[in-house]
Amino acid sequence: MILWDSGGWEETMMTFASIALVVASTMPMAEPAPQAASKPNFLFILADDVGQEVLGCYGGQSYPTPHIDRLAQTGMQFDHCYSMPVCHPSRLALMSGKYPFRHGQVTWGDYPKEGEGKTFANLLAGAGYATAVAGKWQLTLLGDHPDHPARLGFQQWDLFGWHEGPRFYEPMIYRKEGVRPDTLGHYGPDLYVRSLIEFMKAHRDQPFLAYYPMALCHEVTDDLEEPVPHSPFGRYDSYAEMVAEMDRNVGRLVAALEALKLREKTLVLFVGDNGTPQTLIVRAEGKELIKEPVYSRWHGQVLQGGKGKLTDGGTRVPLIANWPGTVPEGVQSQALVDFTDFMPTLLELAGVPVSSDRSLDGVSFAPVLLGESDGVRRFAYGEEAVLPKPGGVEPERTSLGLHWVRTTDWKLYNDGRLYDMRQDPFEQRPIGRDQETKAQHQIRTQLAKRQQQLRPE
Template sequence: MKIAYQSFLLLTVAWVTAGNADESTPPNILFIFADDVGQEALECYGGQSYSTPHLNELARTGMTFNQTYSMPVCHPSRLTLMSGKYPFRFGKVSWGDYPAKAEAQTFSSLLQHAGYKTGIAGKWQLCLLADDPLHPQRMGFDHWDLFGWHEGPRYYDPMIYRNGKVRIDTKGFYGPDLYVQSVIDFIKTNREQPFLAYYSMAVAHEVTDDLTPPVPHGPLGRYDNYAEMVAETDRNVGRLVAALDALELRQKTLILFVADNGTPPEIIIRAEGQELIKVPVVSRRNGQDVPGGKKQLTDAGTNVPMIANWSGTIKPGQVVDDLVDFSDFLPTFMDLAGQPLPDGLELDGVSFANRLRGTGSSTRSFAYCEEAVLPKPGGVEPDGESSGLRWVRTQDWKLYNDGRLYHMAEDPLEQYLLTAAHDDERRTAIRSQLQGTLNDLGKPAADQLPIRAQD
């Protein structure tokens, strides 16, 4: 405790003496994108099942966001993240694909044109790299080390594409170690110029489930369990922060940690021949058991953790309720880079850079989410029926397109449906405003109007 307290005093003094970073100098961006990690997995969000000391420290010395919203599963989240647009804007996009017409306008492409060096390691999931090994280059990355999504293992003896070619030096290695080292090497090489280092984590996603034979077990004769993968998530963050410290880059670098969707309800723990054995994932948060909510449109599936840390610019210990959704990252990164958006580029996102700089809050007035209705590669429709649900929400209220309204400030688990037949005057106004936003989303982004739902 004494050491932690002394560290806090030193950091506070450093922040006060350094003042805000020079806004004329664009920051480096270390973007850490965790896979299948809900808020309940992190101690800094009230989690009690897993130890996350490095993420706790990142939150304690930075800014924690309470209301960041993803899509309910990974591919639509990545599509929104990279493009600054909601998935429905692109029509039907195959699972694990990216619309060719939007490749030149990803956040990585735009930062690259703004003078940033760009690198990524870990998960891609925007194409099958065997079919299109230079896809990351067209999407704006100068360097990449990416595992072959449904082409090979991501953990033990991983199959990794480096700049278009499969690596032959991964036998006997653990994938996350190689991805983290790739990010660190990229940062070292490019530390004299602005950089975007994007660590798209493998953890805490289960192993690939559709290969014959199944991917290799780890040294314990099974796959990593969820607790082990959360520990690995935290360890990876610690290694990257330590690297920035060693290179004296902390005051020049925004660290942004966010997850792609909620925790899975179950994960594959081992293979018995071709049969994959799964176990449920239930975590403890603030004294309550929380089953994994991935694939759900509830908060358990879409209200994800986000921590921002920028030594000398972000004041320590802040917790904010600004609405953020995944369309906001592209305009935020461009704002931080001091670059205007290209003429004619219409986005759903709004910048929250002023919140990071400490000069204001985000202007976002609603968040949006939609159920994944994506065909598999080759145009095959996904298994099962899809209702095409979507919602808009403010901090306090949430409306689905099937008419369900919830007062999220009092009912975060969505247990008490508010029907239109029983609306009072206040709820009628709120419902009308939110419904108007849902209707308005069908218009071009430039023609949309913001909403301010009543408290």
């Protein structure tokens, strides 16, 4: 069992913070050229397998996250951001502004070819943004499609090959020129962050999108012929160690923006792609991978991760927005956000018109970020992972393809289960039709109508 409390990490985190500031402050200090106020920079951080219970600012008690907590304290923290329950469907929704089912039968590790030119990166690049991505690319096998990041709008990339090699120690990292030959003895997350810092430094005189889909805090690749290398300690990193590295790297990136005098010109978004893992690979014994459950302490309760489930444990994720002088400080927003909303939000803030024929599911929450609205979206949507595996073999699923529509307080599954999420956040007591009140019946009717509009069965 993996269960960490915070005491032993405070000294380590102070060291991490000091290193981050030194790294950023030693960069050459050239005065940036002016940017148009209507074209902010975007540092978009997508953490991997990090639920709300992990972060201190959301009530997490197992892992110190001082840099991320600081972003929340000096920015806007969202209580109701909803992803898909696993990695790839969340990325489909994020990149396209559309729900996964809209894309038809897309395999794991794939992206619909007809949608490649309509990603948020391509649209921002078309509006004059410099674009870069570093970290995890789970949208194709880069060995088969090495130009895929460019097709989706990125001009620069440092990405580990999804299910092609290691992501952490001695990582296999692709650039435009091919697989990097210089990663021996290096730790992947350090290389990804260094790549983005160099990119932001090189493009500080024009608006940029620096997209960081983290490798952290996902377990190591589990389906290679030989297990990936252990850490220098003869095992894989624990979940607590990965959380510490995640927070340290967020601190490095923010410190770099400050050193480059770009903080007031940059919207920093931090969000998790789905819930915390239920288990984690901790070591390899020969070719056998040994797993242990992951537990975290949250508001005095001990919770196992919920990744892969349609519950809040799998889909309710942290979202923090920080933009000094523009996003109000110290706000805990109750606005409803889902993963299709990031694309129209970035485009609106960048002044990029969204074509009316694109039929996005997303709703821009830019008015919330600017302090002009308490919320725009009325319903959020989530669906189970029903994408077929490569080769056409589909995973097991319910006959209906389980999905839900919800508000902040109420949640209706397409199998008829209705939950009062204020009173029953762990979904232990579904409200049956024969026991619901008149008010609850009206809520069911409203949610069912929205569900039918989205996905007629």
